[in-house]
Amino acid sequence: MLVQACSEPQEAPTAPQNEVEVHGAGWMNPSSANFHGKVLAQQNYNSEGCRECHGNQYDGGIVKSSCKACHTTFPHPEGWMSAGNQSFHGKVLAGQNYRLTECAACHGTQFDGGTSGVSCRTCHATYPHAEGWLDPSSATNHGALLAAQNYDAQECQACHGADLSGGTSGVSCKKCHTSYPHPDNFVAGPASHFVFLRDNSYDLNSCKSCHGQDYSVVKESTSCLTCHTQQGGPEACNLCHGNASGDATVLINAAPPEGLDGETSPTEPAVGAHTAHFNFFDFLSTEQVCQECHVVPNNFFAPTHIDGNNRVEPALDGPLANFVTEGGSRVPNGSYDANANTCANTYCHGNWGLRRTQSSNDFIFTAEVMTGNSAAPNWVTPGSVACGSCHGLPPTGHVQHEISSCTICHQGVIDAFGRITDKTKHINGKVNVFGMEYPMY
Template sequence: MRSSIVALGLLAGCFPGFDDVEYRTPPPFSDPQAGCAIGCHGSDTSNAPPVSLSGAIDTTHVGIGAHQQHLDPASTWHRPVACADCHAVPTDIASPGHMDDADGKAEITFGAIAGAGATWNGVSCTVSCHGDSTTGGTKTQPTWTQVDGTQSTCGSCHGLPPPAPHPAGTNCASCHPTMEEGSMTFRDAASHINGVVDVSGGATGGCTSCHGSANAAPPKDLDGNTDRTAPGVGAHQIHLQPSTWHRTITCSNCHVVPTSTDAPGHRDGDNVAELPFDALNPAGVYSPATTTCSTLYCHGNGRDNIGSISWLAPGPLACGSCHSTNGTGMSGRHRRHIAEEGIRCSQCHSTVIDANMGIIAPNLHVNGVHEVKLTTGTYNPATRGCSGLGGGCHGPQTW
């Protein structure tokens, strides 16, 4: 008689056609299958098994395990897992995959979020939800029947932070807008373990979330360094801040500016910045080992791309740091004019520099153009010739 009553109760729970009041209302944490979670898999007061099909109620029983921890809609750190993420949810009691195994054990049919290689061995799962061997977590194969919280702490599924090439910073909100700034608290728990890597430039938005504030590039690098002797900080501000002596350098002059977080050239290497340089520096090379840039136009002599400088060198640089001040090694007849005739830079580059060697138009300095504007006479860049000089300098000459 008892078995018949139980059977009727289960049927009432799984099929709306039965009128057993005890089993008619689905529990708030269940899938929307009319009554199924109540009749066999739970009650009105808790999600998933408070009682397994064999009558067990302890979480150490595999039929109970971590069901409630997964399905709880009030979780503060992950989206509620649905029954369909791990099981085939039947349309009726005889649906394939429901209870057609001879051993009476639940069939595990993982959904897409668990990953293509997801497995269950009767004790633990290997699923993307809990990370894998590449993510640096300490509990990437958690025991199903262990629900003491030790397998769900931050760092269980992925490292804090994950290993390279993930940035080494520890402020998750810098890149993940679903996190609270400077803490391990989620702004939106439903966005965690949802199959989507939520990266949109950080909680404050934009590239500056990872690469510094609006104060031109790193006051802080991805490792949290603020000292300019750290390669991730270096001379970024000296280059990118408005200058009184050179044009403002942009990120794209040295780096590929990505259109998205995963764009090629952004973070697809060994966690060391990639520097392809721009058209002004076609042969430019940066050596991480020596923190030195070489074969550059920018720090060259104006004639050849031979500039070389330490990325950690202090600034601003003095006149003569890149090209000589007496014309030695420079193009054409610089040396003769400057060293022998005493001609000032301002007499030929009047739109760029004044008589006291002060740069008056920073945007015209180190811009890839020879800005020649004579105080007297004209210069023809096509023939590289001067004419109409007056003042007894010389007649028409080729530079």
């Protein structure tokens, strides 16, 4: 590593008579803004300009003036070999994330001496790795180091090759890791790639680094698409949530069950009433049902898709959830309480009102406004919503009668037992009376 050091001030070398002085005033004065140490620091110790006169090894060059004339430990600072010193080379390397390009300039690309004639192996018997590099119990074990730097293996590639199959070192990771570049049981089990991705916020960019942007690059006889054959490959919605064995182009297969952690019970927040909603709104497209509660991402990496906490935040901003009634004055504002697992203030669960003055059947009203119950159903309690939950039987402000007589006015929508016979005419933003359909103002 090329690190410039400061020693005791020396007499400034003078240019031969009748020759030009190349350095400005104060070049050798530590208190001057033009002091060479300060100038080098300002340019991040880029000393290429010095080589032109002082030589590639700074040993004099054409001016016959070597850095070693003042800096006895050049090119390293005092304390470079002292483990207790702040300038100790190990500490300096750690401080710059073990970037070794400056070291290679003098010690060679393999650090076996280079132009300096000094090999790192002179002192470091396990060079280029630290003691304990292969000891799983050591803090300097290579696995622990890679984990600490989020498995960035660029430094490894310098010696072991871009594909880590040996490179100039001749040592391949496969020598010890037979399933390299993945750990054992990476396909399935507690160390599977799904678990790895889940624990790393589903960052598929780590897969792309080897398998390409479309996951099709074959490494060690396989690509991601070898197993992930459905449309979208590893980015298919139903691989993480929903029915992984179903057709990825059918969006309902992307809805739980299963949840991200394999949940299947409707009492789990990841599953809840998904199936109930799809079953009821089977007259809507699957995408419409999803969009009532969720912002459906247009791709895997969309900002609204994965935010790190692995828990969805329902938007509840679909057209049914926010349907405006009561002459434009009743504007639902849907919300979801993740602690109580309840939604509230949505049209579809009873936040609506009908004005008598806007109805052609005002005889059915007992108040100026007929209202729903604005229910707050529990997402994880099956059966928490039934007839009467979202609006009374009959609704508040409606003439009282038994449920068996609903069919008299609402024929084709409900039967004498209170069962919805045509779901397209229920929770649709309209009123169906006497076989006619009216806008729900």
